[in-house]
Amino acid sequence: MKVKLGVRNCLYPMPTVLVGALVNGKPNYVTIAHVGIMEPQAVSLGMNKEHFSNVGIKENKTFSVNIPSTRMVAETDYCGLTTGRNEDKAKLFTTFYGPLKTAPMIEECAINMECELVKTVDFPRHDVFMGRIVESYCEENVLTEGVVDVGKVQPILFVYNDRSYWKIGERIGQAWNIGKKLAK
Amino acid sequence: MKVKLGVRNCLYPMPTVLVGALVNGKPNYVTIAHVGIMEPQAVSLGMNKEHFSNVGIKENKTFSVNIPSTRMVAETDYCGLTTGRNEDKAKLFTTFYGPLKTAPMIEECAINMECELVKTVDFPRHDVFMGRIVESYCEENVLTEGVVDVGKVQPILFVYNDRSYWKIGERIGQAWNIGKKLAK
Numbered sequence: 144m145k146v147k148l149g150v151r152n153c154l155y156p157m158p159t160v161l162v163g164a165l166v167n168g169k170p171n172y173v174t175i176a177h178v179g180i181m182e183p184q185a186v187s188l189g190m191n192k193e194h195f196s197n198v199g200i201k202e203n204k205t206f207s208v209n210i211p212s213t214r215m216v217a218e219t220d221y222c223g224l225t226t227g228r229n230e231d232k233a234k235l236f237t238t239f240y241g242p243l244k245t246a247p248m249i250e251e252c253a254i255n256m257e258c259e260l261v262k263t264v265d266f267p268r269h270d271v272f273m274g275r276i277v278e279s280y281c282e283e284n285v286l287t288e289g290v291v292d293v294g295k296v297q298p299i300l301f302v303y304n305d306r307s308y309w310k311i312g313e314r315i316g317q318a319w320n321i322g323k324k325l326a327k
Numbered sequence: 328m329k330v331k332l333g334v335r336n337c338l339y340p341m342p343t344v345l346v347g348a349l350v351n352g353k354p355n356y357v358t359i360a361h362v363g364i365m366e367p368q369a370v371s372l373g374m375n376k377e378h379f380s381n382v383g384i385k386e387n388k389t390f391s392v393n394i395p396s397t398r399m400v401a402e403t404d405y406c407g408l409t410t411g412r413n414e415d416k417a418k419l420f421t422t423f424y425g426p427l428k429t430a431p432m433i434e435e436c437a438i439n440m441e442c443e444l445v446k447t448v449d450f451p452r453h454d455v456f457m458g459r460i461v462e463s464y465c466e467e468n469v470l471t472e473g474v475v476d477v478g479k480v481q482p483i484l485f486v487y488n489d490r491s492y493w494k495i496g497e498r499i500g501q502a503w504n505i506g507k508k509l510a511k
Contacts, residue, residue: 144466144467145464145465145466145467146464146465146466146467146470147462147464148462148463148475150368150460150461150462150463151440151463151475152367152368152440152460152463153394153440153463153475153480154342154344154362154364154392154394154440155342155477155482156340156342156482156484156495157342157364158338158340158341160338177363177364177365177366177367178338178364179361179362179363179364179365179373180338180341180360180361180362180363180373181361181363181448181450181455182361182450182451182452182453182455183361183487185450187363187365187371189363189364189365189366189369208338210337213499216505216506217505217506217508217509218506218509219506220500220502220504220505220506221506221507221509221510222506223502223506224503224506224507224510225510235509250329254337255329256335256336256338262448264365264446264448264457266365266366266369268366269365269366271366273448276334276335278331278333278334279331279332279333279335279336279337280329280330280331280332281332281337282328282329282330283328283329283330286330290489291335291337291488291489292488292489293339293340293486293488293493296337298339298340299499300340300484300495301502302477303367304474304475305475306501306502306503306504307498307499307500307501307502308498308499308500308501308502309495309496309498309499310495310496310499311340311484311493311494311495311496312493312494312496312497313493313494313496314491314492314493315397315400315492315493315494316400316491316492317490317491317492318404318407318485318490318491319404319407319408319490320404320490321400321401321492322400322401322402322403322404322405322406322407322408323404323408324401325402325405325419326405326408326409
């Protein structure tokens, strides 16, 4: 039986990322799971306007998206509990930079995407930053035959419903293929 | 060792959804995994402009987001292989409507979100539709103590890297909590 939940976002799980930004000349990292994909090479971040990082993203027009693994769940959660206003969160990680120079990235994350801000959409309490990926980096050991293998990345999946983190499970099939059997 | 991947979107897995739209007065469903969360009550769909559903979303300014379970993976994939221009995909499902009247929803999906279009962002080959949730529905049997339990929903996770679908795995901890141990 269907029940009504009211206005309740149930679009979960989402991948938990550490967003990197340069704020007042220093790298800062904040945990965000309200992310999105706009088109294949553009990603979005739905970031509460109170975040310290928003200032740096607006100033530099760059940011990074770093994907931590489940091994880093405590550090990842911690970066969502504290603000860069009071604490140097970058000291938890090794920072590196790519050609954009102002998008700090986390060496310890298996995946890093260096992004250029292309659009900002203003929501009442959130800045939605949309970035075009200019370069992606990964740890060689998460590749399988040259392709990023999420089973090796072991991303942290976020569910707001009960404020929890989850692992990815098993691979169940091939997209644009498994439904072919339904064609007449 | 880090390797460069070029411009490669690695923001996966993302939840696979069936987007419902009324096109020329008939319900249509299309599979989309390039979704996003803008703010807690607003979701986005990154939809290639060639999709038949885009016409209906623009006309009615409504759409639905339906979350299929892994049991429905063949039907879900099928809705991404075929176009509503040539085929009545709604016949695969039981359709219901809520107060918006023009956002068809799928009875067989454990979760449905009825949305009102609030913004459209124009990307070169994609319409990014942003919707405000006006009502959410769920199957009673996916609730645990009144909260949507993704372990019971069993969403289909999509990974573009190797064009695959995945299950959700185990719950690993509590958000805004598991990192507290790192506080000094």
